[in-house]
Amino acid sequence: MAGILALEKCFGSKNEQEKEEDSKMYKRYREIVSSLPSNDYWGDTMRLYKGFWQMGYLVPGIMAFEDNFKARETDIILTTLPKAGTTWTKALTFAILTRDVNHPSSPTHPLLFFNPHSCVQNLEYLYMGRENTMPDLDMLNESPRLFAGHIPYSLLPASVLKSGTKIINISRNRKSTFVSFWKFGNLINPDKLLDLEKSVDIFASGISFCGPEWNFQAEFTNAASTNSNLLLLSYEEMLEKPVENVKKLAEFMGCGFTDDEEKQGIVDEIVKLCSFDNLKNQQVNKNGSSYNSKIDNKHFFRKGEVRDWANYLTPEMIKKLETAGKINESE
Numbered sequence: 001m002a003g004i005l006a007l008e009k010c011f012g013s014k015n016e017q018e019k020e021e022d023s024k025m026y027k028r029y030r031e032i033v034s035s036l037p038s039n040d041y042w043g044d045t046m047r048l049y050k051g052f053w054q055m056g057y058l059v060p061g062i063m064a065f066e067d068n069f070k071a072r073e074t075d076i077i078l079t080t081l082p083k084a085g086t087t088w089t090k091a092l093t094f095a096i097l098t099r100d101v102n103h104p105s106s107p108t109h110p111l112l113f114f115n116p117h118s119c120v121q122n123l124e125y126l127y128m129g130r131e132n133t134m135p136d137l138d139m140l141n142e143s144p145r146l147f148a149g150h151i152p153y154s155l156l157p158a159s160v161l162k163s164g165t166k167i168i169n170i171s172r173n174r175k176s177t178f179v180s181f182w183k184f185g186n187l188i189n190p191d192k193l194l195d196l197e198k199s200v201d202i203f204a205s206g207i208s209f210c211g212p213e214w215n216f217q218a219e220f221t222n223a224a225s226t227n228s229n230l231l232l233l234s235y236e237e238m239l240e241k242p243v244e245n246v247k248k249l250a251e252f253m254g255c256g257f258t259d260d261e262e263k264q265g266i267v268d269e270i271v272k273l274c275s276f277d278n279l280k281n282q283q284v285n286k287n288g289s290s291y292n293s294k295i296d297n298k299h300f301f302r303k304g305e306v307r308d309w310a311n312y313l314t315p316e317m318i319k320k321l322e323t324a325g326k327i328n329e330s331e
């Protein structure tokens with residue numbers, strides 16, 4: 001793999017008839033989406049799809065991914081709850097996999113000029129297509145193909161599980177994920193601010209991006225006991241022991257560090273390159289934007305700490321968040 005996937009060619013290869021079929025497919029998906037249970041979320045519509053709340057506009061992309069993605073054994077998919085550490089892990093996996101061509105201390109490393117979300121793309125966004133044309137990811141010859149997404153385990157296509165595709169999931173303390181998303185939601189929707197207390201109640205009722213949060217995480221935890229191609233990492237442990245976790249990621253992705261590389265300090269260089277302070281301070285992450293210019297990159301780098309939730313949540317809110325999803329023993 002030489003670097004950022006050459007995705008452009010995946011959008012330009014279809015003839016008129018294929019485009020017409022894609023267009024019909026998206027129309028069908030949108031009709032199904034419009035009939036799904038819905039909820040207002042920062043002024044957007046969330047839809048309950050196969051047991052998980054998703055942004056309504058993304059569901060056709062998830063459906064197209066489920067129905068069309070042809071996984072390869074060499075693929076790697078990073079899938080996480082929003083705000084669990086996606087940006088950081090995109091940077092780390094990308095830096096590890098491409099270190100032969102992009103030395104982590106190089107002044108021209110792609111992560112110094114592109115946000116991690118541009119280096120590793122989310123599958124559900126890719127499969128939203130362009131002008132109703134679905135990308136043909138079979139056109140990608142790179143190996144491995146590194147993708148990401150906010151996709152529940154149970155929604156991964158059968159080919160992902162059958163082919164031996166490697167799956168990486170990062171978990172994070174629920175209160176941290178919640179506060180991170182609440183801050184993010186208000187930053188990107190300054191005209192639709194959501195009150196903290198109301199937001200806690202909505203989250204605790206199970207309604208959040210990819211929620212219920214507890215079901216999303218439980219699926220990955222349960223699957224890890226039988227799926228040896230699934231790696232679970234924790235945001236908190238990554239912060240505490242970055243070197244060990246970078247080595248674990250590399251081993252899992254099939255490109256462990258050689259003794260020579262370790263002696264040369266390449267693991268530390270990757271940790272440094274992908275560190276919160278380093279990425280946050282790059283021009284592209286101060287002034288650039290991602291997701292079709294809809295999100296300022298700076299919003300992906302807020303604090304990067306472990307217990308920031310303690311600065312916002314009252315004891316009552318903490319209780320609501322901690323007990324959410326737990327079945328009452330007497331029921």
Ligand code: PAP
Nearest residue numbers: 082083084085086087088180275276301302303304
């Ligand atoms: P996404 O799902 O929208 O891509 P994601 O990257 O998962 O978001 O989460 C953002 C969180 O990761 C932010 O946490 P905070 O709000 O508690 O601060 C962000 O600061 C943190 N983050 C981003 N990059 C890094 C990094 N390199 N190291 C540690 N934390 C990071």
